[in-house]
Amino acid sequence: xxxxxxxxxxxxxxxxxxxxxxxxxxxxxxxxxxxxxxxxxxxxxxxxxxxxxxxxxxxxxxxxxxxxxxxxxxxxxxxxxxxxxxxxxxxxxxxxxxxxxxxxxxxxxxxxxxxxxxxxxxxxxxxxxxxxxxxxxxxxxxxxxxxxxxxxxxxxxxxxxxxxxxxxxxxxxxxxxxxxxxxxxxxxxxxxxxxxxxxxxxxxxxxxxxxxxxxxxxxxxxxxxxxxxxxxxxxxxxxxxxxxxxxxxxxxxxxxxxxxxxxxxxxxxxxxxxxxxxxxxxxxxxxxxxxxxxxxxxxxxxxxxxxxxxxxxxxxxxxxxxxxxxxxxxxxxxxxxxxxxxxxxxxxxxxxxxx
Amino acid sequence: xxxxxxxxxxxxxxxxxxxxxxxxxxxxxxxxxxxxxxxxxxxxxxxxxxxxxxxxxxxxxxxxxxxxxxxxxxxxxxxxxxxxxxxxxxxxxxxxxxxxxxxxxxxxxxxxxxxxxxxxxxxxxxxxxxxxxxxxxxxxxxxxxxxxxxxxxxxxxxxxxxxxxxxxxxxxxxxxxxxxxxxxxxxxxxxxxxxxxxxxxxxxxxxxxxxxxxxxxxxxxxxxxxxxxxxxxxxxxxxxxxxxxxxxxxxxxxxxxxxxxxxxxxxxxxxxxxxxxxxxxxxxxxxxxxxxxxxxxxxxxxxxxxxxxxxxxxxxxxxxxxxxxxxxxxxxxxxxxxxxxxxxxxxxxxxxxxx
Numbered sequence: 001x002x003x004x005x006x007x008x009x010x011x012x013x014x015x016x017x018x019x020x021x022x023x024x025x026x027x028x029x030x031x032x033x034x035x036x037x038x039x040x041x042x043x044x045x046x047x048x049x050x051x052x053x054x055x056x057x058x059x060x061x062x063x064x065x066x067x068x069x070x071x072x073x074x075x076x077x078x079x080x081x082x083x084x085x086x087x088x089x090x091x092x093x094x095x096x097x098x099x100x101x102x103x104x105x106x107x108x109x110x111x112x113x114x115x116x117x118x119x120x121x122x123x124x125x126x127x128x129x130x131x132x133x134x135x136x137x138x139x140x141x142x143x144x145x146x147x148x149x150x151x152x153x154x155x156x157x158x159x160x161x162x163x164x165x166x167x168x169x170x171x172x173x174x175x176x177x178x179x180x181x182x183x184x185x186x187x188x189x190x191x192x193x194x195x196x197x198x199x200x201x202x203x204x205x206x207x208x209x210x211x212x213x214x215x216x217x218x219x220x221x222x223x224x225x226x227x228x229x230x231x232x233x234x235x236x237x238x239x240x241x242x243x244x245x246x247x248x249x250x251x252x253x254x255x256x257x258x259x260x261x262x263x264x265x266x267x268x269x270x271x272x273x274x275x276x277x278x279x280x281x282x283x284x285x286x287x288x289x290x291x292x293x294x295x296x297x298x299x300x301x302x303x304x305x306x307x308x309x310x311x312x313x314x315x316x317x318x319x320x321x322x323x324x325x326x327x328x329x330x331x332x333x334x335x336x337x338x339x340x341x342x343x344x345x346x347x348x349x350x351x352x353x354x355x
Numbered sequence: 356x357x358x359x360x361x362x363x364x365x366x367x368x369x370x371x372x373x374x375x376x377x378x379x380x381x382x383x384x385x386x387x388x389x390x391x392x393x394x395x396x397x398x399x400x401x402x403x404x405x406x407x408x409x410x411x412x413x414x415x416x417x418x419x420x421x422x423x424x425x426x427x428x429x430x431x432x433x434x435x436x437x438x439x440x441x442x443x444x445x446x447x448x449x450x451x452x453x454x455x456x457x458x459x460x461x462x463x464x465x466x467x468x469x470x471x472x473x474x475x476x477x478x479x480x481x482x483x484x485x486x487x488x489x490x491x492x493x494x495x496x497x498x499x500x501x502x503x504x505x506x507x508x509x510x511x512x513x514x515x516x517x518x519x520x521x522x523x524x525x526x527x528x529x530x531x532x533x534x535x536x537x538x539x540x541x542x543x544x545x546x547x548x549x550x551x552x553x554x555x556x557x558x559x560x561x562x563x564x565x566x567x568x569x570x571x572x573x574x575x576x577x578x579x580x581x582x583x584x585x586x587x588x589x590x591x592x593x594x595x596x597x598x599x600x601x602x603x604x605x606x607x608x609x610x611x612x613x614x615x616x617x618x619x620x621x622x623x624x625x626x627x628x629x630x631x632x633x634x635x636x637x638x639x640x641x642x643x644x645x646x647x648x649x650x651x652x653x654x655x656x657x658x659x660x661x662x663x664x665x666x667x668x669x670x671x672x673x674x675x676x677x678x679x680x681x682x683x684x685x686x687x688x689x690x691x692x693x694x695x696x697x698x699x700x701x702x703x704x705x706x707x708x709x710x
Contacts, residue, residue, distance in 0.1 A: 079434035080464030080638040109435030112465045114639050137605070151668045154659030166597040176600070178593040184586060203586045210662045227583055227590055231539060231558045235582055238533040238671040241656070242521040245531070249648050250492070252640045256655045283435040284469050285607045293604050300611045301596070304509030307565045313506045316593040 005339055006331030007354060013038040015346070015354040016053055022349045023060045024067040025089070033091040036126050041334070042327035043320040045123040045179075047188035051338055052122070054345055055263070056089070062266040065089060065119055071096055074116075079108040082251060083115050087269045090121030094274055098130040098138070101278040105136055109283030114251035118272040120145045120262060124165035125179035125317065131167055131278045132175050135287055138167040139277040143248035143255060145262040145270055148187045148224045152237040155208055157223065158256050161186055162243040167317075169281075171291035173298045177317025182240040183224040190219045203229045248273035360694055361686030362709060368393040370701070370709040371408055377704045378415045379422040380444075388446040391481050396689070397682035398675040400478040400534075402543035406693055407477070409700055410618070411444070417621040420444060420474055426451055429471075434463040437606060438470050442624045445476030449629055453485040453493070456633040460491055464638030469606035473627040475500045475617060479520030480534035480672065486522055486633045487530050490642055493522040494632040498603040498610060500617040500625055503542045503579045507592040510563055512578065513611050516541055517598040522672075524636075526646035528653045532672025537595040538579040545574045558584050603628035 016034035021027055033056075041049030059065050069088025073081045081100045085093035097113040104111035121127065124140045131138030144160025151158060161181035168176040185204045193200050194216035202212040205222040213222035226236025248255035253273025260270045281290045302313050327333070334342070339354070346353040371389035376382055388411075396404030414420050424443025428436045436455045440448035452468040459466030476482065479495045486493030499515025506513060516536035523531040540559045548555050549571035560568040560577040568577035581591030603610035608628025615625045636645045657668050682688070689697070694709070701708045 075638065075640075077464030077635075077638050078462065079466065080635075082639045107433065108463055109432030110465070110467045111434065112634060116640075137601070151656040151659050153665035154656070154661055154668050156659035158655055158659060166601075168597065168600050176597065178597050180590045180593060184583065201586065203584075208662075210664075227587060228539065229584060229586065231556065231584065232582060234669075234671075235535045238535060241671065242523065242531065242533050245523050245649065245652070246492070246521075246634075249652060250634070250636060250639050250645060252644070252648075255648075256652045279467060279601075279605070280432075280435075281605060283430065283432050284437045284605050285430075285471075289607070290605060293607075293610075294600065297600070297604060297611045300513055301506040301509070304506050304511035304513060306509055307563075309565075310508035313509050314589075316589075316596065 002336050004333035004335050006333055009038055009042060009327065009332055011354065012041065012050060012332045012334075015342075015352075016050060018351045019053055019057060019345065019349055020060075022351055023057050025060070026068065029089070029092055032095060033089050036091045036095070036122055038332060039126060040122050041332045042324045043123075043125070044323035045125070045320070046333070047186065048122040050334060050342065054341060057345070059262065059266045064267045064269065073100070079104055079111045081113045083113060085115050085118035087117050087119065090119035090272060090274065093118040094121040094127045094276060095130070097274070097276040098127050098278070101276045102131060102134050102136060105278040105280045110277065110279040112275065112277045114247070114275045115273055116251045116253045116271065117269065118253070118274055119270050120272060121274060123179060124163040125167065125177050125320065127276055128165035128167035128179070129175070129177055132169050135169050135281065135291075137169065137279040137281065138165075139279075140165040140274065141243045141247040142274040143244050143253060143259065143272060144181075145260070145272060146187065147259050147261065149183055149226060149237070149240055150223050152226065152234045155223065159237070159240045159244060160259060161224065162240045162247065164239070164243055168294060169291055170298060171288075171295040173295045174315070174318060174321045176294070176298070176315050177320065179317070182227050182236050182243060184227055184229055184236070185224070187224060190216050194219065247275045251275070357691050359688035359690050361688055364393055364397060364682065364687055366709060367396065367405060367687045367689075370697075370706075371405060373706045374408060374412060374700065374704055375415075377706055378412050380415070381423065384444070384447055387450060388444050391446045391450070391477055393687060394481060395477050396687045397679045398478075398480070399678035400480070400675070401688070402541065403477040405689060405697065409696060412700070414617070414621045419622045419624065428455070434459055434466045436466075436468045438468060440470050440473035442472050442474065445474035445627055445629065448473040449476040449482045449631060450485070452629070452631040453482050453633070456631045457486060457489050457491060460633040460635045465632065465634040467630060467632045469602070469630045470628055471606045471608045471626065472624065473608070473629055474625050475627060476629060478534060479518040480522065480532050480675065482631055483520035483522035483534070484530070484532055487524050490524050490636065490646075492524065492634040492636065493520075495520040495629065496598045496602040497629040498599050498608060498614065498627060499536075500615070500627060501542065502614050502616065504538055504581055504592070504595055505578050507581065507589045510578065514592070514595045514599060515614060516579065517595045517602065519594070519598055523649060524646055525653060526643070526650040528650045529670070529673060529676045531649070531653070531670050532675065534672070537582050537591050537598060539582055539584055539591070540579070542579060545571050549574065602630045606630070
């Protein structure tokens with residue numbers, strides 16, 4: 001792969017926002033979405049950043065997303081809210097969900113907000129992390145927007161890579177931010193292998209006979225393996241299923257056969273479901289003691305003796321944290337091939353190219 | 356292995372309870388613990404049932420558990436409670452936690468209860484399932500009571516197999532009950548392999564050079580692999596860590612180096628932490644519609660076409676459900692070798708043997 005080009009974060013955000021405004025989104029909404037997409041690229045979640053600008057705009061132009069949604073709470077209790085995204089961009093829906101969950105957790109001690117009629121919202125960690133500046137813990141669950149996973153032992157792709165993210169504040173140490181799909185690998189990594197002409201390792205996918213599938217160009221014939229792989233994949237299947245129910249079925253959103261493949265269909269509303277939970281640590285003791293104890297734990301883990309060849313013990317989210325710092329210093333990396341796509345998009349929309 | 360003997364559930368519960376009363380537990384508490392341990396055996400969680408009677412009693416006799424705990428809420432908000440188990444048996448603490456979480460969820464929409472100074476409480480699913488008769492969803496997280504898992508890339512065993520359980524009510528179908536350790540396999544299964552003189556498959560454990568370890572008699576030299584194994588074990592490591600923080604660190608309970616190996620030390624209080632969350636589906640829509648949609652999803656998954664050689668698509672918890680029904684019909688299975696241990700225990704305590 002050729003070396004990525006680097007752009008100032010503000011330039012990336014402005015470029016994305018200008019594109020969304022051009023296809024009809026309100027300025028404020030466009031800025032919110034663009035900031036979150038830029039943040040995704042900055043932390044290394046490059047499958048969820050500016051690379052999504054073209055597919056999102058394609059969907060907006062096709063009428064598959066509501067450009068002026070009335071995102072609203074349809075029912076609530078002290079610690080919960082059920083919000084209807086009105087088929088708006090998922091970033092708007094889940095930012096609102098996180099804000100509501102944080103406000104409610106301050107009062108109730110913890111809160112859980114679920115969405116219906118939402119859409120793809122980018123990396124799970126973006127929303128879980130929103131609890132951190134408040135000193136709170138964030139949990140995020142989502143139904144993925146394309147089914148690539150069968151039930152354990154099955155062939156029909158009825159489940160997605162339904163991700164979970166958990167963000168935990170520390171004291172002096174960077175926060176712990178877990179963000180994981182419940183498959184061995186995300187489908188985007190399979191597509192990346194195909195683009196680079198590389199083979200996949202055994203354990204990522206199987207074919208319909210149950211044999212290892214390593215040619216990513218044959219991915220459409222195969223099935224992703226759930227986390228745990230051939231040996232313990234029933235656990236990953238179970239996680240994908242319960243996360244999907246918590247994020248989707250519980251909220252009246254799509255799960256199973258009802259999930260729309262948003263790569264193949266730009267028109268039908270996805271009815272995506274997500275859930276955001278926030279926990280206030282002060283409901284369980286002194287929050288400073290909690291943060292100190294998280295620091296102690298991080299240092300114990302990091303100080304572990306290591307397997308031969310291992311240079312460093314990493315915390316979940318540590319690499320993303322480092323990448324964000326690097327992006328702030330050096331700019332947001334964008335692959336040259338993607339720059340070409342974005343230039344063509346800019347020209348078509350009649351907006352200034354990303355520079 | 357020789358065929359298990361079968362005992363009436365009431366006889367098993369009565370035998371266990373009588374033993375606990377004999378070593379000083381109040382009758383009511385003994386019955387609660389005995390009922391949960393019997394239920395564990397009935398559902399096939401035989402590593403957490405009557406097999407634990409001897410180690411629990413050993414610990415009680417050694418003074419490692421408080422026989423007359425003052426289990427109490429030390430702080431609470433509308434949707435949360437922090438409970439101090441006063442070093443009582445974990446079953447008592449977490450049954451109380453589940454009851455509080457259910458009562459709070461009825462009002463707040465959802466609730467989260469965390470424990471400090473608790474103890475081993477048996478299978479995670481027992482507590483998650485307590486939400487089901489109320490038509491609610493239950494989630495349970497625990498810090499395991501012995502560290503067998505290093506951080507990813509590390510050698511020092513600083514983490515346990517920290518389990519998660521999620522129980523989801525259905526309509527006409529049995530509920531979905533996921534109960535999983537965050538390692539490829541539980542340490543109890545390694546011990547069982549050793550007892551039976553069998554080898555472990557590759558992927559369960561590695562040695563301190565990072566090579567596969569398949570001889571369970573050498574387990575003490577090795578490390579459990581986190582869920583995801585050699586390929587994606589960083590995900591299982593991340594899950595074990597965040598579950599441990601949610602269940603332990605958040606509550607001021609033991610995590611990392613502070614975790615006591617309760618197999619090796621019967622005296623030091625374990626300061627076990629657990630967490631129980633309950634969600635009322637009526638906070639997110641019509642609960643009957645939710646249960647119907649869970650049924651639909653179960654039927655879609657079960658109806659999937661199957662890989663060659665697969666007879667049946669299973670839901671998480673379905674095998675436990677079947678085993679419970681079998682135990683009700685045929686009695687609770689107890690291995691003959693364990694019966695011998697229990698007979699000796701009964702004789703020592705001066706209580707009637709299990710018949």
